[in-house]
Amino acid sequence: MSTQNKRYRRPRWHISQFKVKEEAGKVRFHDLFLPIALMRAIQEVGYQYCSPIQAMTLPYSLDGHDCIGKAQTGTGKTAAFLITVITDLLEHKLEEQYVGEPRALILAPTRELALQIEEDARALTKYSRLKVAAVVGGMDFDKQQKQLTEQRCDILVATPGRLIDFMNRKAVFLDQVELLVIDEADRMLDMGFIPDIKTIVRATPRTEDRQTLMFSATFSQDILNLTDRWTNDPVRIEVEPKVKTSDQVEQHVYLVSADEKYDVLRRIVKQDDADRVMVFANRRDIVRDLSEKLKADGVACQVLSGDVPQNKRIRTLDGFKEGKFGVLVATDVAGRGIHVDGVSHVINFTLPEDAEDYVHRIGRTGRAGKKGVSISFACEDDSFQIPAIEEYIKRKIDLEQLPDYLLKDGLFAPKAEPEVAPEETSVESESAPEEAAVESAAAAEQAPEAEAEVEAPAEPEQPVAEEDAPKAEEKPAEKPAAAAKPKAGGEQAELALESAAAEPVGEVTEVTVDETEDGPEITVEVFVAEDETETENEEDQEKAPKA
Template structure:
């Protein structure tokens, strides 16, 4: 019965080709266990889940099963009800406008419209308008879009609508999410989960996020405390939970893969394949895949994991060039740090992001800035997660002036008010240039990007210009920006 409710449309394709050799065995146990869940028997779990049954003594084991709907209901309705009763759809008036799509133009629930209203989104971005046209009808989709185009809200609105329209089964375990979002970096997972919480504010749906580098037991406790509706996770940490028997993916109705190109680059695809094998076949789930680029590898994965997907492409050039003023300084490698220091101090900039290609470069730049009296911090794969989150909050609140990051750490950071992005070294992949400068000039504000082209990296410029479709003028920095850095005496 659940299968029938999950998909109103019938996707004729069989399970993904990759499922034929290895994946086939994995969904089998999941399907085999479904009748046990219907019959109300406890699900067989590995050792960690054995603790969940003794909950009878400590918390509530069998009672939560019987009481689950009743127990969840107060939590689901208590918060939204009072506010929802004061808000009416008539409070959200958006006039139709030529060439623009309103959220009113889609059939969205009042609870979801209330949250969209709170967030101040009257009109859809181009990718939201196009993607929602397909996904709200249950179709799979592949979207090409950079960060900052509104794609996160596009797939979250689609997920929330699906979960609201299809009632959850009466019997389910805490660790059985109905929607799964996989993203490559911890920062991106945290950001998506934050956006999901804002959009589910009045729906009673529970959002959880799992990332490596954070307390496993703490994440486990939140999982055991309430049902998980939407799970956002990095591949490695999700597999940890899945292999320990804490998370089961056989009830996933909607699966989203965000930044598929980055997951390929970071070597996550074997882990992602393992995860997808645990979910229902592609004909019985909705799959949405987003990527900044449509390489052959990305499209090959999309074919394996989706059924008759709608393909939506949003050109990155508009995102890159319209709101960001771009400069390139031709500078010797030995003068790059002097130029950075003088730009920040002489102009009294307060919120600057600096990108470098390697972790050791990032560390060295940050150490020099701190030594020379500038409030700076670094973000790279070596920084523990709790410290990364603290660093981002300090940067957001203005306690840190300069944030130095690698591309992996900087991807998906959404912080308003970043006035300048500096490319200390030009990226090897032109798409990363667009991602980097997209950290400034967000939400219609203007921003400035300055790239340092030295003897080691200036050869990257032609490929970047080709992607942008225009030349970027190369300038010599004025002499005052190359003055020696005054030494601080501590």
Template sequence: MTVLKALKKMFGKSEAEQLVPGSSAPAHSPSRTEVQKKPQRTPPVANTEKDAATAPVAPPPEQTRNDAPKPRRERAPKPPAVAWKLEDFVVEPQEGKTRFHDFKLAPELMHAIQDLGFPYCTPIQAQVLGFTLAGKDAIGRAQTGTGKTAAFLISIITQLLQTPPPKERYMGEPRALIIAPTRELVVQIAKDAADLTKYTGLNVMTFVGGMDFDKQLKHLEARHCDILVATPGRLLDFNQRGDVHLDMVEVMVLDEADRMLDMGFIPQVRQIIRQTPPKSERQTLLFSATFTEDVMNLAKQWTTDPSIVEIEALNVASENVEQHIYAVAGADKYKLLYNLVNDNGWERVMVFANRKDEVRRIEERLVRDGVNAAQLSGDVPQHKRIKTLEGFREGKIRVLVATDVAGRGIHIDGISHVINFTLPEVPDDYVHRIGRTGRAGAEGVSISFAGEDDSYQLPSIEALLGKKISCETPPTHLLRPVERKRP
């Protein structure tokens, strides 16, 4: 107690209490709530640095003896960053090929294109960019894997870099909007957009259903949204709550319009488009794998004098995919699937079925029989779907059983085999399914099971492919019963 009295006389009561172990924090310390308090809504902000430069700087809080600064360790100086120049990206002209150098693209964008290893444009990129970079609306028809995503992203990024943003805008006012029918496709487009914008300072955001709403809202409130990629339903949720405003959209993209028609999304898309500027004041790009009468009617409503680009694939299905069809009774399909995967030791296989209940049963039987499998369908929550895809991409999951929700927009390298447990009802879906293998120049194999219930789909698939696929009878040893694992 004598020491405490002496300290009080020497320093005063409050400072002495600071030095006594177990005492409370000084009265001037801010509370946790004061430190963490944030505004609920971010108002319009001006894009100017003047206020920030002239704002008074708060003096640092008075240090106590226990807060004495520690000596800093000397850090090795970082090597200076080497400035990238367009001359670093050398691509020789080639007859019949269009280089990205042939368009007036920003150096930041060209730097990202070089990082991705794209020296030449694909046919749809070369044709679409010729129109869209001039500000025209466009309608593009191309199969999956032709590079259409990069075509519209490059056009969007160029528009946003060439046109300064408005001086005042809400955080939730995107300048470019991309609508896609499935969550997987949205995630893939956003990933490609992040790769292409990494040197530009543009912000890319995604809105998809099945993910944490509040988490997406926090991302929206933290920074300006330049490019928004979204599924129709979740975008409407944000729009109707007043968190997203679409009145500043300069470029709008509708990807896989035919799929949106099939999935019944067009009424929602109409609601969204009504929130954007008139079609004469925005650039609209529409992409579809097929040009049906319904798709073309939508295009007329939403575009102004569009340029039409149609890319006919030299071969509808990739030549890198070796195609087989096994004629097999429905009761023997599972035995054939299990023995094919197990006997050959395949490590990364996609199995497609037409219905969600089929997908669930196949996955459950594979897991029960000791195969590391997972399912992907509309019934699986979004967070689990993303986790499943990552596990499959990393090789932790051996067999991925899916509906056609995974047939488009999912790019996973190293899939050795695609198996159609049931033949698709739409011939185009066959092409999308088998296109999951044989990617990036690799060889792939597709095997389709034609049973008594689905073999009638073969003629229309062969008509689309422009060739016959011979039916084979599976070897007897592949139809042997599956040995049940002991519990």
């Protein structure tokens, strides 16, 4: 047989290729005995150990129990219910399946979150034959309908409104749903989706004939009432981090007036370290107004809010991820379920009305082990939200005054100053602080003869001619002493003594430092010898070792 006709076959993947050490207190995915195709995908996405919500949920959900979980965004709950769904579908295959009849249904409150779940589901089903589809509002209806009617669908991710549209058109039938997942149930309640969800749940099999998983950031009484109706003897799991805000995020809350906010925002986004910035506001009109102002000031930015068409929102988010523009101005629609790497700053132009949204907003930065900065503006209109935020995040928020570099245009955040090399001193003396020049002039007025002799280029043994004195007085600006930054009074006195001792011309009898409105004023009294003999004697005394 010719080698040309032989088809290359990749070697089969084996679980031995996925090695994870056992560690005390951690649950490996190996310990859950998941299907091989799923384990291969788990290795590829980089999972090794279960997060707390996964470790607590999966043993029960994989065993077929209904679960209600209390967990924040970013705790790994998406992977928890996706692993449950994929495992069940792979282990219980159907002999016959029709188009438009999903076996698992996942409901999400927002389009962005639904699309994120779809992306994660595709990654975890990469090495299986399971089909994933998403139906969300604001996107091409015909394209989504074609996706449902031309091929089978195992896992359907949907927002409530668009799903009901397809149900009314007889494009989707939910009577074969084996697993129902309701993500962010509290958000569904807040957004008024509960009537739609009730309609959807009634179209699925009875609670005894399906497995139901519900996740919520809070367990309010309304949520608990819904779980009683939609689940069958559920296992209740609560995972709430002790610290709700990441240590990777440097948080600042600045006291500003409403009129100052925009100018401060403009200065922040123009800082050198502001690589990728997300600006949050509570209302759509504020977001549009901010975007227009920033564009007029030469800042490349785009808007992400509920009134932007879905296809444009996706393009906007992709452009922000790819770095095509540096500032994204958004409402809280972008605060949840959106993962963008490399966000350096999150700015709360208005403090959120819900304390939980504060956590979701600042959680867009400081991800993947990188540092991030959160800046919030507290003005007279929304500072009353601070106590609720403090109570929710379990920490005190320090209110700060604006730093100097945010008060004026053209200033930048201070950086550590490099040490000045000795040979650079004469160059820096040209830009010495004004106070140092005032101090030098004051000293020159009190002791002109000493000043002249200290700076004269002639050797110390030769007397200084009177005609050289004016030239000597022109040189204090080039002195290393003038390049030094203003110091405390005692340090300035020591500096003057050391300068006088460098070239012995006389005896310093007294040094006085007076504080004036223009800065410290130094008076130096020096006794100068009149003949060469006295000058030589004084030089010997000065060269003698000091105590």
